[in-house]
Amino acid sequence: MSSINSTxxxxxxxxxxxxxxxxxxxxxxxxxxxxTPQTHIVEHLSxxxxxxxxxxxxxxxxxxxxxxxxxxxSSAAGARTFTSTSSQGLMLMAEIVFIAPMLxxxxxxxxxxxxxxxxxxxWNDHSDVMSIRDCGWIQIFAETGQEATxxxxxxxxxxxxxxxxxxLILNLDGFTLSHFIEPIIFPEADKVKKFLPPYETSxxxxxxxxxxxxxxxxPEVYTEARRDTDLALLNSRSHVQRIFDEFAGAxxxxxxxxxxYKTEGAETIIVTIGxxxxxxxxxxxxxxxxxxxxxxxxxxxxxxxxxxEFRAAxxxxxxxxxxxxxxxxxxxxxxxxxxxxxxxxxEKERPRISNYVxxxxxxxxxxxxxxxxxxxxxxxxxxxxxxxxxxVGVLE
Amino acid sequence: MKSAEVQFEKITPKTFPKGxxxxxxxxxxxxxCGEVLALRLLxxxxxxxxxxxxxTGCMEVCTSPFPQSAxxxxxxxxxxxxxxxxxxxxxxxxxxxxxxxxxxxxxxPVVAIGGDGATAxxxxxxxxxxxxxxxxxxxxxxxxxxxxMNTGIQRSSQTPFGASTTTSPAGSHSKGQSTWxxxxxAIAVAHNxxxxxxxxxxxxxxxxxxxxxxxxxxxPAYLHIYAPCPTGWRMKAELSVESSRLAVNSRIFPLYEVxxxxxxxxxKVDQPIPLVEYLKPQGRFRxxxxxxxxxxxxxxxxEYEYIVKLSESFVEPLF
Numbered sequence: 001m002s003s004i005n006s007t008x009x010x011x012x013x014x015x016x017x018x019x020x021x022x023x024x025x026x027x028x029x030x031x032x033x034x035x036t037p038q039t040h041i042v043e044h045l046s047x048x049x050x051x052x053x054x055x056x057x058x059x060x061x062x063x064x065x066x067x068x069x070x071x072x073x074s075s076a077a078g079a080r081t082f083t084s085t086s087s088q089g090l091m092l093m094a095e096i097v098f099i100a101p102m103l104x105x106x107x108x109x110x111x112x113x114x115x116x117x118x119x120x121x122x123w124n125d126h127s128d129v130m131s132i133r134d135c136g137w138i139q140i141f142a143e144t145g146q147e148a149t150x151x152x153x154x155x156x157x158x159x160x161x162x163x164x165x166x167x168l169i170l171n172l173d174g175f176t177l178s179h180f181i182e183p184i185i186f187p188e189a190d191k192v193k194k195f196l197p198p199y200e201t202s203x204x205x206x207x208x209x210x211x212x213x214x215x216x217x218x219p220e221v222y223t224e225a226r227r228d229t230d231l232a233l234l235n236s237r238s239h240v241q242r243i244f245d246e247f248a249g250a251x252x253x254x255x256x257x258x259x260x261y262k263t264e265g266a267e268t269i270i271v272t273i274g275x276x277x278x279x280x281x282x283x284x285x286x287x288x289x290x291x292x293x294x295x296x297x298x299x300x301x302x303x304x305x306x307x308x309e310f311r312a313a314x315x316x317x318x319x320x321x322x323x324x325x326x327x328x329x330x331x332x333x334x335x336x337x338x339x340x341x342x343x344x345x346x347e348k349e350r351p352r353i354s355n356y357v358x359x360x361x362x363x364x365x366x367x368x369x370x371x372x373x374x375x376x377x378x379x380x381x382x383x384x385x386x387x388x389x390x391x392v393g394v395l396e
Numbered sequence: 397m398k399s400a401e402v403q404f405e406k407i408t409p410k411t412f413p414k415g416x417x418x419x420x421x422x423x424x425x426x427x428x429c430g431e432v433l434a435l436r437l438l439x440x441x442x443x444x445x446x447x448x449x450x451x452t453g454c455m456e457v458c459t460s461p462f463p464q465s466a467x468x469x470x471x472x473x474x475x476x477x478x479x480x481x482x483x484x485x486x487x488x489x490x491x492x493x494x495x496x497x498x499x500x501x502x503x504x505p506v507v508a509i510g511g512d513g514a515t516a517x518x519x520x521x522x523x524x525x526x527x528x529x530x531x532x533x534x535x536x537x538x539x540x541x542x543x544x545m546n547t548g549i550q551r552s553s554q555t556p557f558g559a560s561t562t563t564s565p566a567g568s569h570s571k572g573q574s575t576w577x578x579x580x581x582a583i584a585v586a587h588n589x590x591x592x593x594x595x596x597x598x599x600x601x602x603x604x605x606x607x608x609x610x611x612x613x614x615x616p617a618y619l620h621i622y623a624p625c626p627t628g629w630r631m632k633a634e635l636s637v638e639s640s641r642l643a644v645n646s647r648i649f650p651l652y653e654v655x656x657x658x659x660x661x662x663x664k665v666d667q668p669i670p671l672v673e674y675l676k677p678q679g680r681f682r683x684x685x686x687x688x689x690x691x692x693x694x695x696x697x698x699e700y701e702y703i704v705k706l707s708e709s710f711v712e713p714l715f
Contacts, residue, residue, distance in 0.1 A: 028489070028492045028496070029485065029489055031488070057488040057489075059484060059485065059529065060529065061481060061525055061529075062524065065477070065522070066478060066480075066481035066521075066525055069475070069478035069481035069522065070482065070484050070485030072474050072485060073472070073474075073483060073484065073486035073487075073488070073489065074485040076489070077486045077487075078489060078493060079488070079492055079493055096474065096475060096478065099474055205447050205471075205472060207444070207470060207504065210444070210467070210470045210471070211471075212471045213471065214460070214472055214473035215462040215465060216462060218461060225462075
């Protein structure tokens, strides 16, 4: 496929759109290993390198562990670096995922979210990325193809910002977003050049200014090293919104850390992450049409968690119905549910919090699921502290 | 150009690099450490115009306790098993930045350094991948002290037959390590890379010139360097260099190069010293009986003759 240069919407598979956006970002090194459903992204990038449209090094590594290892190497050399993975690939590279933030390498990684084994399952849920929740990367969930495309450019700008310098994971739902063909407006190349200047850093391997990276941290410094990494991640929150705003100024599409939909006057707010938010919006429309006081919150920035923005968004709601696409084995709640409950525990006006796990391993999530969830919330008992928990749609 | 014809500035006793090398003093290596000796010879051979990637292990730990670093050139450590992959990434970064004019138009050697466990066991996949991908300025150095010394002398696939370690202990039902050393140079050769060599800190000019040749030849190189560990071998620290010399002269660690597939024996050992002289100073072999030593000697001679035969066969270079 030839390069896209149009300000009109183009019908394109989202994976390919992400690759085109990464090309617009003038990435310099891509190191990746094939795994479904991420493959189309890196296949298209290797095409762009092969036909000369993208002046980059494509490193076809022998595993995901080596993919991220090579990415740390190229990022440390001072090159703009991208990789992509899913599921077992993310599990295999997990050891290295936790090291990259401490090294402050601004790598961008697209994760086409997929279930983890076992049993083997190539379809969509969030169990891959939830398993590395505490790794220290900035973690964003894309909802639509347009958003995934825009965020693929924004991601580098955030990661490489002098106030941030952290690696960034861009989550997109495997198949249900990655393989959909959507109408996408591509940011113009000249405007992207202005928005995202070439990566320049002194935080690199340099013969003229030799630095050592990855030193041993004993008990006397380890705590501080971890604290500093955490602070860097927490501090990135305001910069993420600032850069979203700058993007809006340049390209007209505004993103927020937490998106709200029809939450005004809502008694029950559904909380989602990822592409099912689109389905949830349709369900909210239908429920609103018959008088249900229902709204939706979509968490776009998962790490650092937008605590202030989230609390403000849910203010006034009586019920939160938090949707999870991952089971936290051995605990009666999914990870998003747990975090929301923890965030709200000390609030004076605390909504009743319920948690619903659904859509595991590629099982469809439909509007009826959200209607069912709202019905369940309405049928809860009088004790406002007692929320519900259910794995929805389990076949017996 | 054939790799054997690639020119480089040879080090002789007269041109031996003087002055401090790029590994600062004050590191925490044990007395008599063969690894750090090999590392310093590498530094003297390459000067400061290279980048190094260390695997987790003795050399990484003893040179980099925050906030101190002994490395006076650019250095990166990420994890245990991935030094080859990281170094391949550094090279890819350097290559594209050079192509874009962001770096001077000059090759930068990227040297990955791992111990025998990081190389031959847990890191062999990353190493194989990096060699196969043919990174242009990539040198892999295995500093082989024949066990996991950093974690306390556990056996690896490079531990020699009969050596007692903490996970291959000698006992009433055990002669120590029960397997023969995995042939890593042959595995590297099987990747059809232009340069593979063995080296020993006792033969310092040979070692340094091999490192220079590895840096001069475009394409990946693999160097397997013998590195005595007095602590782990239960040997007197002052015997480190002597034991390196005995290893070559007893044929247990032959010095050879493989350039474009052609084996070249660097030091012919027609009259080897008895193997027992090499084994005896090392406490790890203390339990061996004369018949055990005879069995090992037979294998050592067989492997040495194999290298001799390979070096006598002419191989037409692939490229």
